[in-house]
Amino acid sequence: MSVKVGINGFGRIGRLAFRRIQEVGNIEVVAINDLTDAKMLAHLLKYDTTQGTFHGDIEVHDGAFTVNGKEIKVLANRNPEEIPWGELGVDIVLECTGFFTTKEKAELHLKGGANKVVISAPATADMKTIVYNVNHETLDGTETVISGASCT
Template sequence: MRVAINGMGRIGRLLSRRLLNEGGIELVAVNDIMEPENLAYLLKYDSVYGTLPYRVGYADDHLSVGDKKIAVFRQEDPRELPWAALDIDIVLECSGRFTKGDAAAIHLSAGARKVLLSTTGSPDVPLLIYGFNQHVLNADTAIVSPGGCMTNCSTHILYLLNQIGIESVQANILHSYTSRQELVDAPHKQYRRGRAAAESIIPVEIDLAGSLERLLPALKDKIATVSTRVPVANGAMADFTVQLKTATPASEINALFFNAARQEYKGILDYTEEDLVSLDIKGDTHSCVVDGTLTSVVGRQVKLIAWFDNEYGYTSRMIDWLYYWKKFL
């Protein structure tokens, strides 16, 4: 499979690093408007995941990473990208700019066979969560949204709890700060996002509830969500308060997730009873790790806590998608 990445931000660069060691997938090209020398530097040195153990450089319009060479382009308009000439199977659209169906389809016009977004796209783009409804994919599907890191965490948890029966959900995703926030106070259309990210606990608006209702229509109008950004560079903790239809002991709820982690959701969802903190989840490949030590029940109300690495876990699902989609090419 021949792959290209458009947009070399946090997700694009982490995917680039990880694809270096994936068999059967060749990273052929990347596109980003930043200076290529800066790109090479940021690819080698990462403040969260450390330094790549390879020589990384740039020359003759190519990145060299160890013994691999990757073509580099700096086109703002994907129409100008030579995906046809490079025989690109899938473009990983990681810029955050082309999330609507017609915009993402520009990559198809440029010659790519398929496009995988790195976020939740517009309603006209199929929203398929790996491990939940990837089987809906067919050979004619050309553009897929794999959701976001919070959607991938939440979908499996709510689906399993709804086997008991959910009346309502309040979810607060405590999440590391992101590039959509500011380092120092600055203007922003969402005032709180403009406050210094490393200095405050900052609640921000998110569209998670809408995504979950698309995936779990039985829960429409039963979900409310918020994300609280905290001053760490990586890691997230999802805090679910769920009103169930039937009073259920914490032990039964934990058993539900323990069994799912070892059966139908193995590799996607995990379960732990270790005393974790957010740093311990760095580099974890699961979409969520349910923390059984923090499950509590009052009447029919359940408090459930799950950890996830918002970058590494999410890119793990994108890589799963590449292998899954390969059989349709």
């Protein structure tokens, strides 16, 4: 059974996270929330001036695109608590917009039905900052919002 992920913000960091997820097993991106339309998001994913061309099949549909045959819903909602993460079965939201970087703001994704949130920016004092292979063992499973340390 794979972990279902939603990405909020499909800029540089969101697209890099998406690319990495495609390389590992047991993680599936089911939705992307960004204010840009699906056609442009697919183009930006396919042709990256730094990372190079994405080596996968991308097809754009109304309100979605498919990558290697798997459909990914594309949403455009400014308010995280109104994103239907729960309806989409999202376990973890990757918060990559740079706007919802406090615990209070990131928790709005939980109101939309997500179980956990990982912020791709430095943390505020009220949440854990986790760097894999440095301190990931400090996670006890009760955390609902954590920071992945930095977006640089």
